[in-house]
Amino acid sequence: MSPVLPRIFLASLKRRRLASALSLLAIALGVALGLAVQLIHDAALGEFGRGIRQLAGGADLQVVGPRTGFDEQLYFQLAQRAEVAAASPVVEVDARMPGREGTLRILGIDVFRLAGIQPELMPSAEGNDTFATLRPDAVFLSAAARQELHESAGLMLQAGTTLQRLRVAGDIPGVAGQVLGVMDIAAAQERFGMLGRLTRIDLRLADGSNRAQATRALQPLLPAGVVLRPADAAAGEADLLSRAYRVNLTMLAAIALLTGGFLVFSSQFLSVVRRRREFAFLLALGMTRRSLMRGLLTEGAVLGLVGGAAGVGLAYGLAALAFRFVGADLGAGYFSGLRPALVFAPLASAAYLLLGVFAGVAGTWAPAAASLRIPVARGLHAGEGASEALVARARPGVAAGFLLAAFLLCQLPPWQGVPAGGYLAIACLLVTAVMLVPVASHGLTALLQPRRSPVLRLATARLAAAPGQAVVASAGVVASVALAVAMAIMVSSFRSSVDHWLDAVLPADLYVRASLGSGSGFLTPGDVARIAAVPGVASTDAVRADSVRLDAQRPAVTLIARAVHSGWGLPLVAGSLAYEGSGQPAWISEAVADLHQLSVGQPLELPLAGEPQRFMVAGIWRDYARQNGSVVIDRQCYIRLTGDERVNDLALRLAPAIEPGQVAAAIRERFDADTLEIAVPAKIRRITLAIFDRTFFITYLMEAVAVLIGLFGVATTFAALSTARRSEFGMLRHLGMTRADIARLLATEGAWTAGVGVVTGILAGLAVAWVLIEVVNRQSFHWSMDFHLPYLPVGAFGTGLVALAAAVAVLAGRRAMSHSAVRAVREDW
Amino acid sequence: MRRLAVMLLGLLMLANVGAAEAAGPGGEGAPYPEVRPGRSFSFPADLGAHPTYRTEWWYATGWLEDETGQARGFQVTFFRVRSRIGEGSASRFAPSQLIIAHVALADAAQGRLLHAERSARAQPPLAGAEEGRTHAWIGDWRFSFEDGRYRAIARDPAFGIDLELHPEGAPLLNGEGGYSRKAPAPEHASYYYSRPQLRVAGEIIIAGERRTVKGHAWLDHEWSSQVMPAEAAGWDWVGLNLLDGGAVMAFQMRDRSGKPLWAAATVREVGGEAHRLPPQAVSFQPGRRWLSPRTGAEYPVEWSISLQLPGGRRRLDLRPLMDDQELDGRRSTGAVYWEGAVSVTQEDGTALGHGYLEMTGYANRPRL
DSSP: OOTHHHHHHHHHHHHSHHHHHHHHHHHHHHHHHHHHHHHHHHHHHHHHHHHHHHHHTTOSEEEEOOTTOEETHHHHHHHTSTTEEEEEEEEEEEEEOTTSSSEEEEEEEOHHHHTTTOGGGOOEESSOOTTGGGOTTEEEEOHHHHHHHTOSSEEEEEETTEEEEEEEEEEOTTOOSBOEEEEEHHHHHHHTTOTTEESEEEEEEOTTOOHHHHHHHHGGGSOTTOEEEETTHHHHHHHHHHHHHHHHHHHHHHHHHHHHHHHHHHHHHHHHHHTHHHHHHHHHTTOOHHHHHHHHHHHHHHHHHHHHHHHHHHHHHHHHHHHHHTOTTTTSOSSTTBOOOOOOOHHHHHHHHHHHHHHHHHHHHHHHHHHHTSOHHHHHSTTOOGGGGSOOOOOHHHHHHHHHHHHHHHTSOOBTTBOHHHHHHHHHHHHHHHHTHHHHHHHHHHHTOSOOOHHHHHHHHHHHHOHHHHHHHHHHHHHHHHHHHHHHHHHHHHHHHHHHHHHHHOOSSEEEESSOTTBSOOBOHHHHHHHHTSTTEEEEEEEEEEEEOSSTTSOOEEEEEEOOSTTOOOOEEEEOSSOOSSSEEEEEEHHHHHHTTOOTTOEEEEEETTEEEEEEEEEEEOOSSOTTOEEEEEHHHHHHHHOOOOBSEEEEEEOTTOOHHHHHHHHHHTSOTTSOEEEOHHHHHHHHHHHHHHHHHHHHHHHHHHHHHHHHHHHHHHHHHHHHTHHHHHHHHHTTOOHHHHHHHHHHHHHHHHHHHHHHHHHHHHHHHHHIIIIIIHHHHOOOOOOOOOHHHHHHHHHHHHHHHHHHHHHHHHHHHHSOHHHHHHTTO | OOOOTHHHHHHHOSSOOSOOOSSOTTOOSSOOOOOOTTOOOOTTGGGSOOTTSSEEEEEEEEEEEETTOOEEEEEEEEEEEEOOSSTTOOOTTOTTEEEEEEEEEEOTTTSSEEEEEEEEEOBTTTEEEOSSSOEEEETTEEEEEETTEEEEEEEOSSEEEEEEEEOOSSOEEOTBTTEEEOSSSTTSEEEEEEEEEEEEEEEEEETTEEEEEEEEEEEEEEEEEEOSOTTEEEEEEEEEEETTSOEEEEEEEEETTSOEEEEEEEEEOTTSOEEEEOGGGEEEEEOOEEEOTTTOOEEEOOEEEEEEETTEEEEEEEEESSSOOEEEOTTTTOOEEEEEEEEEEOTTOOEEEEEEEEEOSSSSOOOO
């Protein structure tokens, strides 16, 4: 390319600063959001994986069981096997810290067994006590735990409803980024009610025995519900668990980038229209069409490159901010107890930069190609509407094809835990919607045909005559409206379903819990009796939570033992509470039904206390709280099979006219300070919905950006169109129209175009919402929800957008109108 | 006296190999019993563990000769340590008794010691030290007495031993009837007997190669609660099997300036008559020194030991099998000491026998 050309093309970018800036901003935002999501999750997953590897150390295999552990006898058996070179027993407890949020992960370890397997966990004592690491009151904290807890001397942890005071005796130099504590295994067993039990055994295999052989040989020793798996399997589980959420966010970022590309398209379209004569002139002077095209594409590439580079920088800033304020899981709660550090990711950064360039080039392609199809002679003769080159024919057949494809894609099962079919279906629906814009435009025009007002007639005539423009302007509106509406419907359906679900699962008057299901707090039958004896308590329902592994490949499922009858609340979607058949009934959550392909009436084997127990699926219930799935069985049956009488939660019904606050105070008096969490359903509901909103905060944010970029698109498109119509406005002025008339004309056209886009977008949004709810969410998170359309917000959003488009159209047209009528017309001749 | 729990202790606590109190603070269990004179030993019961005492060891050292006639030294030790922690605990993992095992081979062809170690909490069936009979083990490493002979088995990826040690004659009580003082204060003492002149047969593995070996070894069994006085910096110990069938055990406890705080010796004559020598009858004269390139510690690897016996003065000159028999445990146990095979000669160079020499406190003070 000759040195003149950059000036011709790139200078044009400088001339239209606003449009270029908007395009840059759109691309930058798209790139930034996508890359930030990727960076944050890579860092979190990386840290998580590093943590898993660190905790697994040199282990080849890992024996894991339910959360409450398994009989320690297994360790003595395994440690003596010839296949096993070293075995390291672990008692893992999520210790509740009374008066603090969250739990502290405590690993009870045998320091003598660490050396060969997990040297990173080796505690280092302060002072010169020979037996420091063995003392039952000593706990060693990782650097991250020290930072988070601000604890240097003592630590108060809860076991059952009693308090355990531990002394911080030193560090764990090998562990940095994870919040955890290490203590002697005997003390951990004794203090946290785990006598005789282990939660994990890490194995290093003897030379000459491989994983597969060893697994085959050792498998028969394992009690039911205890599995042998590669030591790094847990990292894969976390990856799998958070993948759907990550893909969801990445898709939103992709949409932002797509709208960014569209914005480049409309802005380049504007510029090509403006410079049509200039190009014709260049062609006449002998420039080849190819180098003209190359020049235009370079413009787009430069926009993409600059926007992309800014986006990459922005992404690192966003990621750093997110780490600081939202957490490594973007508020979704997948990686608690992690303090990942932001690291430079050259590959991902380069990939997103390229995506930015691609968006710029792709956005320029169509306008560049279109303008080049125009013959030189006509091009020199100004005034031909370049937009007409973009012929937008209504293609109902092709649209129907895409619709059908969307329908078929929805039937596909998830691919590696990701609802790929669902996302493709959404893309198909958007394409369908955009293709149907000319049809909708035509339909609406016909609807408004018999009008008196010349302005309206002009507007409808114009729109009918130039459907290409309508498509260009509406497409951006359609896509962003469809996605915004779909997300609004999905989130509102989800939220209202959660709301109803909370009603169903919280039927009692007061809830008492010693700690979360995974925590170290629990109530003994004695504690329960003490609470039941508090005046005003009419009846109690005890809930025990544990985890069970239904197979070695999948993460553990929550086991809930509780009373099922007498209205304690189980929101069923299939089956019934009153189980008539023979055998022991179990009610599984939708996730278990999906992941393990179970339905009502089928048998289900649950490993309880090391023995396989046969249950029958009596019902399927909706559980928004546990993504890995849960199984409810009757507590009496659970006690009979396991002998475990501990309780995690207690639901209380109070006598009539009793103030819950008084009962709560009376219960608190009977226990150590802060060992119990007591809450009324309203509080639990409030907290749950707050968590819900926090989880969707990032989603809301990205949605807002997508809509914003869509509006930029409307503005630049109208600017492009009105510039091209300068002479037309001049003509109209000559014919006696006032500027106000022309403004009205523009406003009408803008409103019209946006209206077409909004109506099509809302319809498409309904369809996309259906796909999100029934396919994407169902396959990502395995929970169903009831469709809930937020009429008012959607209506207001649509109307607002139409009004805004009208205003934007007038604003964009102002410059075109400002020319004197005479000059505007003369330009043509 | 011997070599120590040095190792163990480092393992428990990687940092800090400085001076420490003999007992850790805040022990929970009953106090450690004191070692007093006048205890009557009874065998075979006293071959087993005495778990109420703080520290106990079964310490076998000796010279081995393979089919080609090449001589090597070996050492295998099982320590038992009572921590006084978790004695009332219901957990099977309670760390109230700890077992540490140590094995080393001195091979002149290697130029330095091959050694390996294991430690565990006593937790049958995985590790333990039985009462009533000699049987200490960690996993498949063990030292036990059955059918009239000791068995020592320890295999590491790099090397291993599997030896039978046949005792001849009754255990040899050191000190006053097995009460062995280590310092001027009477509470610094141990119960201590030796089994010299153990006939050894078995095999060793070096670099995957099995070699049949035979030779002679020395076994110490010693238990105590408080051995080392605060002012002591370290000690030197020898256990020597003489060619004529006699045996010599001698040690000295040194203060920080290197002067002896205490010394003692037991000499068993060919006929079985044993002499227990008081401090003034035992003198250790350091000879040639060797500077460790690893730790910078300087060890007198040659000694002249002079014993005032009823029949007159006897001088024993010690020469090491090789100079570098230092155990550098800074990265694992924290302990640095010299523990190696030595041969004994008369002043004129006539061979008298073989044995083991232990020197501690030259690099840092051992923790006991």
